[in-house]
Amino acid sequence: MRIRDEEKVSLVKQKAIEGIVEYGFEGFSMNKLAKACEISVATLYIYFKGKDDLIISIAREEGDRMAAVFIENFHPDLSFEEGMRIQWINRYRYLQQNPITYLFFEQLRTSSYQVRFLEDFMVKFKVVISAFMHNVVSRGEMNAMPLEVFWSIAYGPLYSLVRFDQEGQSIGGKPFKMSDEVLWQTFGLVIKALKN
Amino acid sequence: MRIRDEEKVSLVKQKAIEGIVEYGFEGFSMNKLAKACEISVATLYIYFKGKDDLIISIAREEGDRMAAVFIENFHPDLSFEEGMRIQWINRYRYLQQNPITYLFFEQLRTSSYQVRFLEDFMVKFKVVISAFMHNVVSRGEMNAMPLEVFWSIAYGPLYSLVRFDQEGQSIGGKPFKMSDEVLWQTFGLVIKALKN
DNA sequence: ATTTTAAATGAATGAATATTCATTTATATT
DNA sequence: AATATAAATGAATATTCATTCATTTAAAAT
Numbered sequence: 001m002r003i004r005d006e007e008k009v010s011l012v013k014q015k016a017i018e019g020i021v022e023y024g025f026e027g028f029s030m031n032k033l034a035k036a037c038e039i040s041v042a043t044l045y046i047y048f049k050g051k052d053d054l055i056i057s058i059a060r061e062e063g064d065r066m067a068a069v070f071i072e073n074f075h076p077d078l079s080f081e082e083g084m085r086i087q088w089i090n091r092y093r094y095l096q097q098n099p100i101t102y103l104f105f106e107q108l109r110t111s112s113y114q115v116r117f118l119e120d121f122m123v124k125f126k127v128v129i130s131a132f133m134h135n136v137v138s139r140g141e142m143n144a145m146p147l148e149v150f151w152s153i154a155y156g157p158l159y160s161l162v163r164f165d166q167e168g169q170s171i172g173g174k175p176f177k178m179s180d181e182v183l184w185q186t187f188g189l190v191i192k193a194l195k196n
Numbered sequence: 197m198r199i200r201d202e203e204k205v206s207l208v209k210q211k212a213i214e215g216i217v218e219y220g221f222e223g224f225s226m227n228k229l230a231k232a233c234e235i236s237v238a239t240l241y242i243y244f245k246g247k248d249d250l251i252i253s254i255a256r257e258e259g260d261r262m263a264a265v266f267i268e269n270f271h272p273d274l275s276f277e278e279g280m281r282i283q284w285i286n287r288y289r290y291l292q293q294n295p296i297t298y299l300f301f302e303q304l305r306t307s308s309y310q311v312r313f314l315e316d317f318m319v320k321f322k323v324v325i326s327a328f329m330h331n332v333v334s335r336g337e338m339n340a341m342p343l344e345v346f347w348s349i350a351y352g353p354l355y356s357l358v359r360f361d362q363e364g365q366s367i368g369g370k371p372f373k374m375s376d377e378v379l380w381q382t383f384g385l386v387i388k389a390l391k392n
Numbered sequence: 393a394t395t396t397t398a399a400a401t402g403a404a405t406g407a408a409t410a411t412t413c414a415t416t417t418a419t420a421t422t
Numbered sequence: 423a424a425t426a427t428a429a430a431t432g433a434a435t436a437t438t439c440a441t442t443c444a445t446t447t448a449a450a451a452t
Contacts, residue, residue, distance in 0.1 A: 002399045002448045024308045026221035030440060040401045042442075051440065106306045110299075112220045114363075148360040148372045149382050153389075156356035160348035167310075176344045186345050193349075193389035198418045198429045226410060236431045238412080247410065 009047055011037050013058050020055075021103045025111050030054075052113070059108055062101050063121045069094045071124075076131035080141035081191060083132055088158060088187050095162045096178075103166070142194050153193055157186055205243055207233050209254050216251075217299045221307050226250075248309070255304055258297050259317045265290045267320075272327035276337035277387060279328055284354060284383050291358045292374075299362065338390050349389050353382055 015036045020028045030051055034041040048054035070090050074083065095102050108114060133150055136142045142150075165178035211232045216224045226247055230237040244250035266286050270279065291298050304310060329346055332338045338346075361374035 001397045001450050003450080004399065008400095024221060024306070026224070027308060028222075029438075031438075040403095041440085042402080043400055045441070046399065103306075110220070110302045110306050112223060145381065146372065146378060148357060149378060149385075152353040152356035152360070152382060153385050156352035156354075157348040158352075160352035160355075161344060164344040164348070176342065182342060182345060185341065186348060189345075189349050189389040193385040197420050197427045199420080200429065204430095225408075227408075237410085238432080239430055241411070242429065 008037070008039060008043075012039075012044065012047060012054075013061070016054065016058055017062070017100060017104045020107055021100050025107060055108075055113055059105075059113065062104065066094055066098075066101070066105075067121065067124045071128065074128070074132075076128055077135055078132070080136045080139075080195060083136070084154065084191060084194075085187070087154070088183070091155065091158060092162070092183060095166075099166055102162070140196060142196055150194070154190060157190055161186055204233070204235060204239075208235075208240065208243060208250075209257070212250065212254055213258070213296060213300045216303055217296050221303060251304075251309055255301075255309065258300065262290055262294075262297070262301075263317065263320045267324065270324070270328075272324055273331055274328070276332045276335075276391060279332070280350065280387060280390075281383070283350070284379070287351065287354060288358070288379060291362075295362055298358070336392060338392055346390070350386060353386055357382055 012033065016028075016033055019033055019036060030044055031041055034044055044054065048057060070087070072086075072090055074086050074090065076083075078086065129151070130147060133142075133147060137144050161178065161182070164176050208229065212224075212229055215229060215232060226240055227237055230240055240250065244253060266283070268282075268286055270282050270286065272279075274282065325347070326343060329338070329343060333340050357374065357378070360372050
Protein backbone atom coordinates (compact mmCIF):
# COMPACT_ATOMS: atom_id res chain seq x y z
CA MET A 1 0.00 0.00 0.00
CA ARG A 2 1.25 3.39 -0.97
CA ILE A 3 1.57 5.78 1.96
CA ARG A 4 0.09 9.27 2.12
CA ASP A 5 2.60 12.11 1.77
CA GLU A 6 1.88 14.09 4.93
CA GLU A 7 4.22 16.87 3.88
CA LYS A 8 2.06 17.41 0.83
CA VAL A 9 -1.02 17.59 3.05
CA SER A 10 0.66 20.23 5.21
CA LEU A 11 1.68 22.17 2.14
CA VAL A 12 -1.92 22.16 0.92
CA LYS A 13 -3.19 23.51 4.23
CA GLN A 14 -0.54 26.21 4.37
CA LYS A 15 -1.03 27.32 0.77
CA ALA A 16 -4.80 27.34 1.24
CA ILE A 17 -4.51 29.74 4.16
CA GLU A 18 -2.05 31.92 2.28
CA GLY A 19 -4.20 31.96 -0.83
CA ILE A 20 -7.39 32.84 0.99
CA VAL A 21 -5.66 35.63 2.89
CA GLU A 22 -4.03 37.04 -0.23
CA TYR A 23 -6.94 36.83 -2.68
CA GLY A 24 -9.96 36.43 -0.41
CA PHE A 25 -12.52 33.67 -0.71
CA GLU A 26 -13.67 35.18 -3.99
CA GLY A 27 -10.24 34.64 -5.54
CA PHE A 28 -9.64 31.20 -4.10
CA SER A 29 -10.28 27.98 -6.02
CA MET A 30 -9.38 24.32 -5.88
CA ASN A 31 -7.64 24.49 -9.26
CA LYS A 32 -5.50 27.44 -8.23
CA LEU A 33 -4.64 25.77 -4.94
CA ALA A 34 -3.55 22.60 -6.71
CA LYS A 35 -1.41 24.62 -9.09
CA ALA A 36 0.17 26.54 -6.22
CA CYS A 37 1.05 23.22 -4.55
CA GLU A 38 2.18 21.69 -7.86
CA ILE A 39 -0.11 18.70 -7.46
CA SER A 40 -3.16 17.43 -9.32
CA VAL A 41 -6.55 18.85 -8.41
CA ALA A 42 -7.81 15.32 -7.99
CA THR A 43 -5.34 14.81 -5.15
CA LEU A 44 -7.12 17.47 -3.15
CA TYR A 45 -10.21 15.29 -3.30
CA ILE A 46 -8.27 12.44 -1.71
CA TYR A 47 -7.27 14.65 1.21
CA PHE A 48 -10.65 16.37 1.56
CA LYS A 49 -14.24 15.60 0.65
CA GLY A 50 -14.50 18.87 -1.23
CA LYS A 51 -13.91 22.58 -1.04
CA ASP A 52 -16.13 23.12 1.98
CA ASP A 53 -14.60 20.24 3.88
CA LEU A 54 -11.12 21.55 3.09
CA ILE A 55 -11.86 25.01 4.44
CA ILE A 56 -13.72 23.83 7.51
CA SER A 57 -11.09 21.22 8.36
CA ILE A 58 -8.31 23.78 8.19
CA ALA A 59 -10.33 26.27 10.20
CA ARG A 60 -11.05 23.76 12.91
CA GLU A 61 -7.46 22.61 13.12
CA GLU A 62 -6.03 26.12 13.32
CA GLY A 63 -8.79 27.11 15.71
CA ASP A 64 -7.75 24.34 18.06
CA ARG A 65 -4.12 25.46 17.89
CA MET A 66 -5.15 29.01 18.67
CA ALA A 67 -7.41 27.96 21.52
CA ALA A 68 -4.56 25.99 23.04
CA VAL A 69 -2.28 29.02 23.03
CA PHE A 70 -4.97 31.30 24.44
CA ILE A 71 -5.50 29.04 27.40
CA GLU A 72 -1.84 28.51 28.38
CA ASN A 73 -1.06 29.28 32.02
CA PHE A 74 -4.56 30.59 32.52
CA HIS A 75 -6.79 29.50 35.39
CA PRO A 76 -10.19 30.95 36.28
CA ASP A 77 -9.09 31.56 39.86
CA LEU A 78 -6.21 33.89 39.04
CA SER A 79 -6.32 37.43 40.37
CA PHE A 80 -7.99 39.95 38.09
CA GLU A 81 -4.87 41.69 36.90
CA GLU A 82 -2.79 38.53 36.58
CA GLY A 83 -5.51 36.70 34.67
CA MET A 84 -5.98 39.60 32.31
CA ARG A 85 -2.24 39.93 31.76
CA ILE A 86 -1.91 36.28 30.82
CA GLN A 87 -4.84 36.53 28.42
CA TRP A 88 -3.21 39.53 26.76
CA ILE A 89 0.19 37.86 26.57
CA ASN A 90 -1.27 34.73 25.04
CA ARG A 91 -3.41 36.52 22.50
CA TYR A 92 -0.72 39.00 21.54
CA ARG A 93 1.89 36.30 21.16
CA TYR A 94 -0.37 34.23 18.95
CA LEU A 95 -1.33 37.19 16.78
CA GLN A 96 2.27 38.27 16.35
CA GLN A 97 3.54 34.78 15.58
CA ASN A 98 0.64 33.86 13.31
CA PRO A 99 -0.26 37.00 11.42
CA ILE A 100 -1.39 35.11 8.31
CA THR A 101 -3.52 32.65 10.25
CA TYR A 102 -5.10 35.54 12.10
CA LEU A 103 -6.06 37.20 8.82
CA PHE A 104 -7.43 33.84 7.70
CA PHE A 105 -9.74 33.86 10.71
CA GLU A 106 -10.78 37.40 9.90
CA GLN A 107 -11.75 36.15 6.44
CA LEU A 108 -13.67 33.26 7.91
CA ARG A 109 -15.55 35.44 10.32
CA THR A 110 -17.17 37.40 7.50
CA SER A 111 -17.68 34.46 5.15
CA SER A 112 -20.42 31.91 4.68
CA TYR A 113 -18.37 29.43 6.74
CA GLN A 114 -18.61 31.73 9.76
CA VAL A 115 -21.25 29.94 11.75
CA ARG A 116 -19.98 26.40 11.52
CA PHE A 117 -16.55 27.48 12.72
CA LEU A 118 -17.29 30.06 15.38
CA GLU A 119 -19.66 27.93 17.40
CA ASP A 120 -17.08 25.20 17.90
CA PHE A 121 -14.44 27.70 18.83
CA MET A 122 -16.39 29.84 21.27
CA VAL A 123 -17.61 26.90 23.32
CA LYS A 124 -14.06 26.29 24.50
CA PHE A 125 -13.81 29.72 26.14
CA LYS A 126 -17.30 30.38 27.27
CA VAL A 127 -16.90 28.27 30.38
CA VAL A 128 -13.44 29.31 31.47
CA ILE A 129 -13.78 33.04 30.83
CA SER A 130 -17.21 33.03 32.37
CA ALA A 131 -15.83 31.38 35.50
CA PHE A 132 -12.95 33.86 35.66
CA MET A 133 -15.32 36.80 35.46
CA HIS A 134 -17.57 35.32 38.12
CA ASN A 135 -14.67 34.81 40.54
CA VAL A 136 -13.29 38.28 39.97
CA VAL A 137 -16.69 39.86 40.56
CA SER A 138 -17.40 37.84 43.70
CA ARG A 139 -14.02 38.93 45.10
CA GLY A 140 -15.04 42.52 44.43
CA GLU A 141 -12.16 43.20 42.02
CA MET A 142 -14.56 44.15 39.26
CA ASN A 143 -18.19 45.18 38.98
CA ALA A 144 -20.75 42.78 37.55
CA MET A 145 -21.52 43.24 33.87
CA PRO A 146 -22.74 41.20 30.92
CA LEU A 147 -20.04 38.86 29.67
CA GLU A 148 -20.17 40.56 26.27
CA VAL A 149 -19.45 43.97 27.79
CA PHE A 150 -16.49 42.52 29.64
CA TRP A 151 -15.21 40.84 26.48
CA SER A 152 -15.57 44.01 24.43
CA ILE A 153 -13.62 46.17 26.85
CA ALA A 154 -11.09 43.50 27.75
CA TYR A 155 -10.15 42.35 24.25
CA GLY A 156 -11.78 44.72 21.76
CA PRO A 157 -8.95 47.26 22.01
CA LEU A 158 -6.28 44.57 21.68
CA TYR A 159 -7.70 43.21 18.42
CA SER A 160 -8.25 46.72 17.14
CA LEU A 161 -4.64 47.59 17.87
CA VAL A 162 -3.26 44.45 16.26
CA ARG A 163 -5.32 45.24 13.18
CA PHE A 164 -3.80 48.70 12.90
CA ASP A 165 -0.40 47.06 13.17
CA GLN A 166 -0.97 44.31 10.64
CA GLU A 167 -3.00 46.16 8.06
CA GLY A 168 -0.61 49.06 8.21
CA GLN A 169 -3.51 51.50 8.39
CA SER A 170 -1.83 54.64 9.56
CA ILE A 171 -4.51 56.96 10.79
CA GLY A 172 -1.94 59.03 12.61
CA GLY A 173 0.70 61.07 10.84
CA LYS A 174 3.50 58.53 10.95
CA PRO A 175 2.84 54.84 10.18
CA PHE A 176 1.85 52.96 13.29
CA LYS A 177 4.23 50.37 14.66
CA MET A 178 3.22 48.03 17.45
CA SER A 179 5.63 47.58 20.36
CA ASP A 180 5.64 46.06 23.83
CA GLU A 181 5.45 49.56 25.22
CA VAL A 182 2.31 50.43 23.27
CA LEU A 183 0.78 47.07 24.14
CA TRP A 184 1.19 47.51 27.88
CA GLN A 185 0.18 51.14 27.76
CA THR A 186 -3.10 50.02 26.24
CA PHE A 187 -3.39 47.17 28.69
CA GLY A 188 -3.02 49.62 31.55
CA LEU A 189 -5.94 51.67 30.27
CA VAL A 190 -8.12 48.59 29.91
CA ILE A 191 -7.35 47.56 33.49
CA LYS A 192 -8.19 51.07 34.63
CA ALA A 193 -11.58 50.76 32.94
CA LEU A 194 -12.47 47.42 34.48
CA LYS A 195 -10.81 47.38 37.88
CA ASN A 196 -12.64 48.58 40.96
CA MET B 197 -33.56 59.60 -25.94
CA ARG B 198 -34.60 56.99 -23.49
CA ILE B 199 -34.06 57.97 -19.86
CA ARG B 200 -32.19 55.92 -17.30
CA ASP B 201 -34.39 54.24 -14.69
CA GLU B 202 -32.80 55.49 -11.48
CA GLU B 203 -35.00 53.25 -9.36
CA LYS B 204 -33.49 50.27 -11.11
CA VAL B 205 -30.01 51.57 -10.35
CA SER B 206 -30.93 51.92 -6.68
CA LEU B 207 -32.37 48.43 -6.67
CA VAL B 208 -29.12 47.07 -8.09
CA LYS B 209 -27.07 48.75 -5.38
CA GLN B 210 -29.35 47.54 -2.62
CA LYS B 211 -29.53 43.96 -3.89
CA ALA B 212 -25.76 43.91 -4.37
CA ILE B 213 -25.20 44.82 -0.73
CA GLU B 214 -27.78 42.30 0.44
CA GLY B 215 -26.34 39.56 -1.74
CA ILE B 216 -22.76 40.13 -0.65
CA VAL B 217 -23.78 40.17 3.00
CA GLU B 218 -25.89 37.03 2.67
CA TYR B 219 -23.59 34.89 0.55
CA GLY B 220 -20.22 36.61 0.89
CA PHE B 221 -18.04 37.73 -2.01
CA GLU B 222 -17.49 34.08 -2.91
CA GLY B 223 -21.20 33.58 -3.53
CA PHE B 224 -21.79 36.83 -5.34
CA SER B 225 -21.87 37.15 -9.13
CA MET B 226 -23.07 39.57 -11.78
CA ASN B 227 -25.48 36.98 -13.22
CA LYS B 228 -27.03 36.27 -9.85
CA LEU B 229 -27.35 39.97 -9.11
CA ALA B 230 -29.09 40.58 -12.43
CA LYS B 231 -31.47 37.73 -11.75
CA ALA B 232 -32.23 39.04 -8.25
CA CYS B 233 -33.06 42.43 -9.77
CA GLU B 234 -34.99 40.86 -12.65
CA ILE B 235 -32.97 42.70 -15.26
CA SER B 236 -30.51 41.64 -17.93
CA VAL B 237 -26.88 41.14 -16.98
CA ALA B 238 -25.92 43.44 -19.78
CA THR B 239 -27.78 46.27 -18.09
CA LEU B 240 -25.36 46.08 -15.18
CA TYR B 241 -22.59 46.94 -17.63
CA ILE B 242 -24.45 50.09 -18.59
CA TYR B 243 -24.58 51.21 -14.96
CA PHE B 244 -21.05 50.09 -14.10
CA LYS B 245 -17.82 49.42 -15.94
CA GLY B 246 -17.65 45.94 -14.44
CA LYS B 247 -17.83 43.93 -11.28
CA ASP B 248 -14.98 45.76 -9.55
CA ASP B 249 -16.34 49.16 -10.46
CA LEU B 250 -19.77 48.14 -9.18
CA ILE B 251 -18.44 47.05 -5.81
CA ILE B 252 -16.10 49.98 -5.35
CA SER B 253 -18.73 52.52 -6.43
CA ILE B 254 -21.22 51.16 -3.93
CA ALA B 255 -18.60 51.04 -1.20
CA ARG B 256 -17.58 54.62 -1.80
CA GLU B 257 -21.13 55.88 -1.87
CA GLU B 258 -22.15 54.10 1.32
CA GLY B 259 -18.86 55.11 2.92
CA ASP B 260 -19.65 58.74 2.26
CA ARG B 261 -23.10 58.35 3.81
CA MET B 262 -21.58 56.73 6.87
CA ALA B 263 -18.89 59.36 7.19
CA ALA B 264 -21.53 62.08 7.06
CA VAL B 265 -23.46 60.49 9.94
CA PHE B 266 -20.32 59.97 12.00
CA ILE B 267 -19.41 63.61 11.81
CA GLU B 268 -22.83 65.09 12.67
CA ASN B 269 -22.75 67.59 15.55
CA PHE B 270 -19.11 66.84 16.16
CA HIS B 271 -16.47 69.54 16.53
CA PRO B 272 -12.84 69.04 17.47
CA ASP B 273 -13.10 71.62 20.23
CA LEU B 274 -15.84 69.87 22.20
CA SER B 275 -15.09 68.77 25.74
CA PHE B 276 -13.67 65.28 26.10
CA GLU B 277 -16.79 63.61 27.42
CA GLU B 278 -19.19 65.48 25.16
CA GLY B 279 -17.12 64.79 22.06
CA MET B 280 -16.86 61.11 22.92
CA ARG B 281 -20.58 60.86 23.61
CA ILE B 282 -21.46 62.34 20.24
CA GLN B 283 -19.08 59.99 18.47
CA TRP B 284 -20.71 57.04 20.23
CA ILE B 285 -24.23 58.24 19.49
CA ASN B 286 -23.44 58.77 15.82
CA ARG B 287 -21.71 55.47 15.37
CA TYR B 288 -24.28 53.49 17.32
CA ARG B 289 -27.19 55.08 15.51
CA TYR B 290 -25.65 54.34 12.14
CA LEU B 291 -24.86 50.75 13.05
CA GLN B 292 -28.36 50.14 14.40
CA GLN B 293 -30.12 51.76 11.46
CA ASN B 294 -27.86 50.20 8.82
CA PRO B 295 -27.09 46.70 10.05
CA ILE B 296 -26.84 45.26 6.55
CA THR B 297 -24.59 48.02 5.27
CA TYR B 298 -22.39 47.58 8.29
CA LEU B 299 -21.99 43.87 7.54
CA PHE B 300 -21.21 44.85 3.95
CA PHE B 301 -18.33 46.99 5.23
CA GLU B 302 -17.14 44.10 7.36
CA GLN B 303 -17.05 41.99 4.21
CA LEU B 304 -15.14 44.69 2.37
CA ARG B 305 -12.61 45.08 5.13
CA THR B 306 -11.48 41.48 4.76
CA SER B 307 -11.71 41.30 0.97
CA SER B 308 -9.39 42.14 -1.87
CA TYR B 309 -11.19 45.48 -2.25
CA GLN B 310 -10.12 46.51 1.24
CA VAL B 311 -7.30 48.87 0.42
CA ARG B 312 -8.94 50.92 -2.28
CA PHE B 313 -11.90 51.61 -0.03
CA LEU B 314 -10.38 52.12 3.39
CA GLU B 315 -7.85 54.74 2.38
CA ASP B 316 -10.52 57.05 0.99
CA PHE B 317 -12.65 56.60 4.06
CA MET B 318 -10.03 57.07 6.74
CA VAL B 319 -8.72 60.30 5.33
CA LYS B 320 -12.00 62.00 6.22
CA PHE B 321 -11.54 61.32 9.93
CA LYS B 322 -7.84 61.48 10.40
CA VAL B 323 -7.79 65.25 10.58
CA VAL B 324 -10.84 65.85 12.74
CA ILE B 325 -10.25 63.07 15.27
CA SER B 326 -6.59 63.95 15.43
CA ALA B 327 -7.46 67.56 16.21
CA PHE B 328 -9.97 66.51 18.86
CA MET B 329 -7.40 64.35 20.60
CA HIS B 330 -4.82 67.10 20.50
CA ASN B 331 -7.21 69.62 22.07
CA VAL B 332 -8.30 67.22 24.77
CA VAL B 333 -4.72 66.39 25.67
CA SER B 334 -3.59 70.02 25.75
CA ARG B 335 -6.48 70.82 28.09
CA GLY B 336 -5.26 68.03 30.36
CA GLU B 337 -8.48 66.01 30.09
CA MET B 338 -6.61 63.00 28.75
CA ASN B 339 -3.02 61.79 28.67
CA ALA B 340 -1.08 61.84 25.42
CA MET B 341 -1.02 58.57 23.52
CA PRO B 342 -0.66 57.33 19.95
CA LEU B 343 -3.78 58.02 17.93
CA GLU B 344 -4.18 54.28 17.29
CA VAL B 345 -4.22 53.52 21.01
CA PHE B 346 -6.87 56.16 21.54
CA TRP B 347 -8.94 54.81 18.68
CA SER B 348 -8.68 51.23 19.91
CA ILE B 349 -9.86 52.05 23.41
CA ALA B 350 -12.41 54.63 22.33
CA TYR B 351 -14.17 52.65 19.59
CA GLY B 352 -12.86 49.06 19.72
CA PRO B 353 -15.30 48.04 22.45
CA LEU B 354 -18.24 49.67 20.66
CA TYR B 355 -17.66 47.77 17.44
CA SER B 356 -17.03 44.58 19.36
CA LEU B 357 -20.31 44.99 21.21
CA VAL B 358 -22.29 45.76 18.08
CA ARG B 359 -20.85 42.63 16.50
CA PHE B 360 -22.01 40.50 19.40
CA ASP B 361 -25.43 42.02 18.94
CA GLN B 362 -25.69 41.61 15.20
CA GLU B 363 -24.04 38.26 14.76
CA GLY B 364 -26.05 36.88 17.65
CA GLN B 365 -22.93 35.25 19.10
CA SER B 366 -24.04 34.44 22.58
CA ILE B 367 -20.92 33.75 24.59
CA GLY B 368 -22.81 34.24 27.81
CA GLY B 369 -25.56 31.90 28.97
CA LYS B 370 -28.52 33.80 27.58
CA PRO B 371 -28.42 35.30 24.08
CA PHE B 372 -27.00 38.82 24.17
CA LYS B 373 -29.31 41.71 23.38
CA MET B 374 -27.99 45.21 22.92
CA SER B 375 -29.77 48.04 24.71
CA ASP B 376 -29.23 51.70 25.51
CA GLU B 377 -28.41 50.68 29.07
CA VAL B 378 -25.66 48.28 27.99
CA LEU B 379 -24.35 50.83 25.51
CA TRP B 380 -23.93 53.59 28.08
CA GLN B 381 -22.60 51.19 30.70
CA THR B 382 -19.82 50.32 28.25
CA PHE B 383 -19.35 53.96 27.34
CA GLY B 384 -18.86 54.78 31.01
CA LEU B 385 -16.08 52.24 31.29
CA VAL B 386 -14.35 53.58 28.21
CA ILE B 387 -14.48 57.09 29.61
CA LYS B 388 -13.06 55.79 32.86
CA ALA B 389 -10.14 54.31 30.95
CA LEU B 390 -9.30 57.45 29.02
CA LYS B 391 -10.20 60.34 31.29
CA ASN B 392 -7.68 61.86 33.66
C1' DA C 393 9.23 -11.45 -6.66
C1' DT C 394 4.43 -10.98 -6.71
C1' DT C 395 0.22 -9.24 -5.04
C1' DT C 396 -2.51 -5.88 -2.91
C1' DT C 397 -4.07 -1.42 -1.94
C1' DA C 398 -4.46 3.20 -1.51
C1' DA C 399 -2.09 7.46 -3.23
C1' DA C 400 -1.57 10.27 -7.05
C1' DT C 401 -2.52 11.73 -11.57
C1' DG C 402 -4.15 13.87 -16.37
C1' DA C 403 -7.85 14.68 -18.69
C1' DA C 404 -12.38 15.42 -18.76
C1' DT C 405 -17.18 16.89 -17.11
C1' DG C 406 -21.05 20.23 -16.94
C1' DA C 407 -22.18 24.32 -14.53
C1' DA C 408 -21.15 29.02 -13.45
C1' DT C 409 -18.24 32.95 -14.17
C1' DA C 410 -17.44 38.03 -16.23
C1' DT C 411 -17.98 40.36 -20.19
C1' DT C 412 -19.59 41.55 -25.08
C1' DC C 413 -22.58 42.49 -28.98
C1' DA C 414 -26.14 42.89 -32.28
C1' DT C 415 -30.73 44.14 -31.68
C1' DT C 416 -34.90 46.12 -29.71
C1' DT C 417 -37.32 49.60 -26.95
C1' DA C 418 -38.64 53.89 -25.00
C1' DT C 419 -38.47 58.72 -24.77
C1' DA C 420 -36.89 63.58 -25.65
C1' DT C 421 -36.29 66.53 -29.57
C1' DT C 422 -37.31 67.88 -34.11
C1' DA D 423 -45.37 61.91 -37.00
C1' DA D 424 -40.51 61.14 -37.77
C1' DT D 425 -35.88 61.07 -36.07
C1' DA D 426 -32.20 60.55 -32.94
C1' DT D 427 -30.16 58.49 -29.06
C1' DA D 428 -29.20 56.17 -25.14
C1' DA D 429 -31.36 52.50 -22.21
C1' DA D 430 -32.31 47.81 -22.03
C1' DT D 431 -32.13 43.27 -23.60
C1' DG D 432 -31.30 38.01 -24.96
C1' DA D 433 -28.09 35.30 -26.47
C1' DA D 434 -23.58 34.33 -26.95
C1' DT D 435 -18.46 34.41 -25.78
C1' DA D 436 -14.25 32.33 -23.72
C1' DT D 437 -12.73 31.23 -19.27
C1' DT D 438 -12.76 29.35 -14.78
C1' DC D 439 -15.17 26.71 -11.45
C1' DA D 440 -15.83 22.24 -8.40
C1' DT D 441 -15.90 17.66 -9.00
C1' DT D 442 -15.24 12.92 -11.19
C1' DC D 443 -13.02 8.94 -13.32
C1' DA D 444 -10.17 5.69 -15.58
C1' DT D 445 -5.48 4.92 -15.15
C1' DT D 446 -0.79 4.81 -13.28
C1' DT D 447 2.44 4.68 -9.41
C1' DA D 448 4.58 3.49 -5.15
C1' DA D 449 5.05 1.01 -1.10
C1' DA D 450 3.45 -2.40 2.46
C1' DA D 451 2.26 -7.23 2.95
C1' DT D 452 2.60 -11.70 1.25
